[in-house]
Amino acid sequence: MEKGIDKTGVRIGMWIFLYSEIILFGGLFVLYAVYFHTFPEEFAEGGKELDRIIGAANTLVLLISSFTVAASITAIQRSKKSHAIGFLLFSIGCGFVFLINKYFEWGTKFHHDLYPNSDTLLDSAPGINIFFGLYYTITGLHGLHVIIGMVLLSISLVLVLRNKVTDQRYAMLENSGLYWHLVDLIWIFVFPLFYLVL
Amino acid sequence: MEDEFVNANSHEEEHQLSYRFLGLILGALVFMTALTVGVSYIDWGFLNVPIALFVASSKATLVLLFFMHIKYEGLVIKVSFISTMLFLAVMISFTFWDVAFR
Numbered sequence: 482m483e484k485g486i487d488k489t490g491v492r493i494g495m496w497i498f499l500y501s502e503i504i505l506f507g508g509l510f511v512l513y514a515v516y517f518h519t520f521p522e523e524f525a526e527g528g529k530e531l532d533r534i535i536g537a538a539n540t541l542v543l544l545i546s547s548f549t550v551a552a553s554i555t556a557i558q559r560s561k562k563s564h565a566i567g568f569l570l571f572s573i574g575c576g577f578v579f580l581i582n583k584y585f586e587w588g589t590k591f592h593h594d595l596y597p598n599s600d601t602l603l604d605s606a607p608g609i610n611i612f613f614g615l616y617y618t619i620t621g622l623h624g625l626h627v628i629i630g631m632v633l634l635s636i637s638l639v640l641v642l643r644n645k646v647t648d649q650r651y652a653m654l655e656n657s658g659l660y661w662h663l664v665d666l667i668w669i670f671v672f673p674l675f676y677l678v679l
Numbered sequence: 680m681e682d683e684f685v686n687a688n689s690h691e692e693e694h695q696l697s698y699r700f701l702g703l704i705l706g707a708l709v710f711m712t713a714l715t716v717g718v719s720y721i722d723w724g725f726l727n728v729p730i731a732l733f734v735a736s737s738k739a740t741l742v743l744l745f746f747m748h749i750k751y752e753g754l755v756i757k758v759s760f761i762s763t764m765l766f767l768a769v770m771i772s773f774t775f776w777d778v779a780f781r
Contacts, residue, residue, distance in 0.1 A: 548705040673731035677719035
């Protein structure tokens, strides 16, 4: 009796947290939209500085990792522990690949003197400065979420290894998965807004 | 008593998605990513943003429905999710209402 777990309740709690995350990024997207409305040419010019191939590669990395996280839950439900471990390791690896890409991307921008408070940005049109300000804020906050998601997936991985997450009880894995999918979801909107706007 | 509990719980978690099905969803997502990148090389004028957002929303819908299991959730999560989206819509549209007519 004492083992009874309200599995739906556990998920509702996670979803309520995710709603707050959606509103957090939603607010930033509103900010982006309003400034885009004010400075359309500058935003298009700023967007051309970003490499849409790297952006597309990172999109693929996150989509594939979302798939493997979803697959790891199926594996746990089928009591295939080794499959679940493999899927989780791969997903965490995808997180690393994403961050390494981001590191090179930001590094190139820094190299071109495009970073908050840099001379180039201070001397350019206000719209350009705002575009890169939003770029660093939104992708930086998203990158932070990627790191948190990787920590959550790693904790789930350890729990799977220790048989604390099993086909009977896998709420931790499921909720970490939901968080990871949210990270993917946000990137799905960040990518076209920053990289694809002509 | 304990048996009952296990049964009740296992009934709740029945929705298991096969690797194949998840793979199909991934395929659709990758296809839409290729589409949105390909389309972005052409200048559609004022349609640029609506096209990009339409494809992004379609991708987000697939992730939410299947990867995040919303399709198989009960009423509480479905309704609260839709309420969040309505709140977001109000937040965006009211801001624009203000900005556009200033």
